Amino acid sequence: MIRNHLTIALRSFFNGKGYSFINVTGLAVGMACTILLFMVVQHETSYDLSQSNFERIYRVETENIKENHTYPGTYTGMGNALRADLPEAEIIAPVMQTGGRTMAAGEKKFRESFVFADNALFRTLDYTWIAGSPARALSQPGTIVLTRAYAEKYFGTVDALGKTIRVDNAQDLTVTGVVENYRVTTSFPFNMLVSFGTVKQLDPGFDDNRWNGWNDNYQVYVLLKKGIDAAQLTGRFEDVVLKYMGKEMLADKRFKLNRLSEIHYAGNLGGRTANTGLLKTLSAIGVLVLLIACFNFINLSTARAFKRAKEIGIRKAIGSNRKALIYQFLAEAGLITFFAGVISLILSILLLPVLAAALAIPLTLDDLLTPQIALFTLVLLVLTTLLAGVYPALRLSGMAPIWTLKNNAVPRTGQWFSMREGLVVVQFTVSLVLICCAMLIDRQLDFFRNADLGFNKSAIITVGLPDNKPEKLQTLRNELTRSAQIKDVSFSFNSASAESNWMQGMEYREGPKVVQVKSQMKMGDSHYLDTYGIRMLAGEPLKDSDTTNFRILVNEIFLGRIGITNPRAAIGQRVYFGDGNEFATIAGVVRNFHVNSLHQKIDPTLIQIVPNNYYQAGIKLQNENASTASIQTALADIEKAWTAVYPDHLFEYSFLDETLAKAYQSETRTARLIEAATILALLIASMGLFGLATFTAEQRTKEIGVRKVLGASVSSVVGLLSKDFLKPVVLAIAIASPVAWYLMNQWLQNFEFKISISWWLFLAAGLLMTAIALLTVSFQSLRAAMLNPVKSLRSE
Template identity: 35%
Template sequence: MLQNYLKIAWRNLRNHKFYSFLNIFGLALGLASCLLITLYVIDELSYDKSFGHAERIYRINADIRFGGADMSLAVAPDPLAFTLKKDYPQIEQVVRLRENGSQLVRRAEAAENLKEEHVVYADSTFFKVFSVPMLMGDAEKALKDPHTVVISETDAAKYFGAENPIGKALIVDNSQTYTVTGVMQDIPAQSHLRDMNMLLSMSSTEESRLGGWGSHNFNTYLLFREGVDPVQFEKNFETVLQKYTAKWLVSFLGASLDEVRKSGSYLRYTLIPLTDIHLHSDRTSEINVNGNIQYVYIFAVVALFLLTIACVNFMNLATARSANRAKEVGVRKALGSERSSLVSQFLTESVMLSFFSLALAVILAYAALPYFNNLAGKQVSFPIQKVWFWAALLLTGGAVGMLAGSYPAFFLSAFKPLKVLKNSVELQGKGGYLRNGLVVFQFVISVMLIVGTGVIYRQLNFIQTKKLGFNKDQMLIVNDAYALNNQVKSFKEQVMRIPNVESATVTSFLPTPSSRTDHTFFPVGQMEQDKGINMQKWAVDYDFVKTMGLQIANGRPFQEEFPSDSAGIVINEAAAKVLGYADPVGKRIFGYEDAALTQKVTYTIIGVVKNFHFESLKKNIGALSLVLYRSNGNVVFKLSGGNVAQTVGQVEQLWKKMAPGQPFSYRFMDEDFNQVYRSEERVGKIFITFAVISIIIGCLGLFGLSAYTAERRTKEIGVRKVLGASVANIVTLLSKEFLRLIIIAIVIGIPISWFGMNQWLNDFAYHVDLAWWMFVAAGALAITIALLTVSFQSIKAALMNPVKSLRSE
């Protein structure tokens, strides 16, 4: 019986090549898109799950409101980790990590440095918390001693080749010697700790032992014992605050914890599961740029929509062509076929078509995978060696075939043989409402994707063109200026002689993205806790304001002719507002230079710069201060244009002359700025890609339906033409039914898309407004696409010779 079903199914597919192609290709597009997005979602959901006992590892987050600033931090104070381990037996182990940024590294005997992008300080307990396999060395002792380092297998090959690196020396930052005590396996790419190829022993930095309860600098992880409920454990943080932080507040502010809270300020610690960090955490001082669970949800819904649209196409075309198979059903029933056997036959055809589509979908997805990886910034691959992958594909193919073919099968098999054979069955009415509803559903989704794409790209254009309050174009950043040692000033002056260079500044602090250094300041003589202001403090030189293009709102910038500027400070308008000064110039404030809060420094405000966006546009502009201090992280040059490549070449020649053996590394500030919004840019590109695919799939179905409609009404068209109807009249007649459905889809889709995009824009403190014309444009585009699709078949039918269609009567 099955063999007979397959034979009939193959015959029908072969005899109706046009409709078979539309069904197979449309379904394949939907399946291929769904497959790619599913691989993306699986990759995103797998982060940090490869670590042993990952379900028992949690990170401590800090939420702070103080001095006019709200901070959401992924870091905690340095004493907190081991204090918790000492006081609470529920904790099996703890580890702290501190990001050290990029560093220049070389073997002790080598002449040239290599740039290491992701150097991190780590406690010796790292391998007890994170089950990263140690390939060489003893995990128990590897990071215990000061100035020891554990490197990844990638770094071992990079620095030592085939040699055994254990016991050998690496020079970090051209100044500190570290002994290699271990080689670990590369941390998986699906981890928020990815790219950590070099772990320096935490005991090498004095900042790990200062004991400051107010200085938050360490990513802190807890490994709980079996059976401990982390939600219940969070309640212990209040005890910690009362026992330890309260004492620090009294010594620092002279105020109790309760008094601080009564003023509206607070400090809260919470826990986040390790496996939630990548998708659910976007805090300051994250170790890596994380993903976004909203985008995972969005892509999953898009995948479901695309697959649904493809299934809708199948159902539409199958029910639309029911007239062509009505007599077949009538004859089979008259000859004794039961309805169940007819259902089985039609489902067999549907499943066969589904598997043809699935095979084509796998080919399409495999071919598109490199493009998709580039689009999504991923390295996903087909898990072809996994049994579950092939099992899932087979189940999907069968399920899609059954789902897409279920309604047509029951619809066709329900025909009454007597009425069918007498041509008295109402075929159009039986499936018409469903087909119309499915067409509307398809274009509702298409309209939503079109609107979403438009809003995302308009927001990205807004970000690119918004006046940020600083120069970002033609700004050349030369990295690792500390490699020049005492020649930084000379290097800056010599580069300034190059014709295309307008100005230059030496600093570690840039607005795209910035290095965050939060400090608390008080007006002189007013160290009450409600008088404090929390703001960032950037170390800059005399030329920073000029080079960065900052505007002075009051007072003046730093000037070399004023020696007293070494004790001066420039603040932004946001800081002046929090301080409550109508005229801040000449006012004195003080703060502390160290985490232990022992080195008090007083500054005189000499100027106020206009607010500029030194953080993402997702955040409001906060308080910021500039102080004169040597900070040789980067040398930034403002270029006037001209031959940029030639200018960079001249700068590189000077670098190699003044810093032999040090790698020359540069970037442009607009590239840094764009990197901040890379995820939104990728979402926009993915959106437009799948919006186009959804429209293509929808148009394939619409094309098939319009072809069928024209075929069904051939004789009517012939009569109308004989009676004098023009081509325009015929095209209008055949198009208006579909146009009505598209307008209904627009009316439904626009409010849904407005709500969804309004929610997305709320993530930005600065964003575009949802203008009415954006929705009108989306609707007009949907109508245009639909009319172009339908008009092809309508014009073809209208131009047909009426004699041919009427001769068969």
């Protein structure tokens, strides 16, 4: 019986080559899309789950209650505090990341970032040791543990114990351990782990018991004892605030534990985070594209049924029961799904590198050839067969044999016809929603690219400073300004806009009235405003000599917070650092500029001269539209100056506009994915519409012939055939427009600065969809309308 079903299925497959091609292609594209997106979601949701104690590992996070924002980092005093005051913890493992260091082993030099840690990290996370002892490897200052890859990178072998790596030509580190390379799916991709005892040797000013400022690069991980519920430790952390920060901080600060399995979705030291919204979008896209392909199968199967009406009637007349017919049609669906599955795997192999590059996810062919993906593909084949085959099988097997033998056609019941139209409406609704979303996301990205940031980001090259001694910086400035390609140079803590910023609490006191303002501190020299093009509104710029008299510049928002409306009236006013007696005098007011990405509002901002905190050089080129050749000349001049001042350090640079653009990588990837999904959905839906138009034209061959004999023109016949297919498209436009508006309005809430949703966007999308539908059906409509009526009537 099974052999008979397969034989008939193969015969039906090759008899309807066009129908089979459309179904196989549509299902293959849908299944490939689903498989690839499943791989992405599986990869992003598997981070850190391989850790043996992952259910007991938590990160201590700092919540600013007033801002309603949680930071992944914490105070450097937290590690010591928890060791003393959290008996529920089995292990406390602090980790601090640092970057921009020149690491040298003999003649080999590399610019690296690494982390400071202690042996507690090796008892918290799983490491496979090649050499060294996890109990002693980081016990002493000046020690380092390497991964296999980095041992081979620096020494050409994993036999690296006792060998030396020099940091910034100032500190020697002895290799005391080598571990296996980390898994790809980890939030701890650390190739170099340096003992915490080394921190003060590299940074003498480091305070390991600080409670008045924190850095997201300093994080504390806790391995709780078995049976301890993290939710019950809230009181413990309130005690930490009271003991180390004071009762008044309870209203502003809160510490909480976040599961290890959740830190991949927030800031982590690995540098890669997953966007939960994007993962949900990917899952929805995969399901929708597959459903559109299945709807094609259903529509084409039912549309093609009139050709098989007599076959079904004869089978029933000679004794075939409905169950056997259902198995027969499911076998045909299964055969088509099988061929589609084979093609989908080929497409997945070809498209995987493109997807991995677009999403910046380390997926390889090995990730596709896993038991999990094989099982998912098998389940997908079965589900697709059932989704695509059950309704046609039930519909076709339920036809009355007398009716089909008498009429050689399938009865056109209102319900059946509306079902087919309903599926077309769903297909084009999904496609139209995707078109609207893609158009609006692209407009928002254009807004990001072209928004007035309040400063000039063009033609600025940023370079990290390994040494900020005044004499070094002056020499570097002299060397750089000799180049005809360089207009200005500024030394600062960071750029005018940056993701990492220094937050400072300030107070404005006017008699008994005290206004507290949490501000961003921009520390830059006297060239800062000119280099970044920040405009003054009142007062005078800062001088490099303003290091002793605490003169500062403030932005307009800062003035608004302290209740001053006239910028000139602010000149000479005092603002106090925190709640202390140390104050600064407002020397000038600058125009508002975006210190953060456009996701966030503009913060109150101060600009101050603080040479000890200059860690970056901003280099403004002479020509904002410089040619590639002049840029290369400028880079060569910058590297030459750098090498003259910092001969023992490697030169690295970045363009400010490219750095700022990285803040919108998630949105850019979302846009590209939705655009790709839109193309796929439109392709599948259009193929299905083309198939339906083909079968409709075949069904109405005699009607068209009669109409032409009676004098109907080609255009009237084309209009008649096209009209039926435009109805579901128009209905799809009416349904999709409010849905797309709602989804995009929700998405735009993620941004403090955003575009407005214009009505013409939905009109443009609707016109585009109508044009695609007309182009899809017009070929078959025109072909049917131009057929000789004599042949049309004879064919019946």
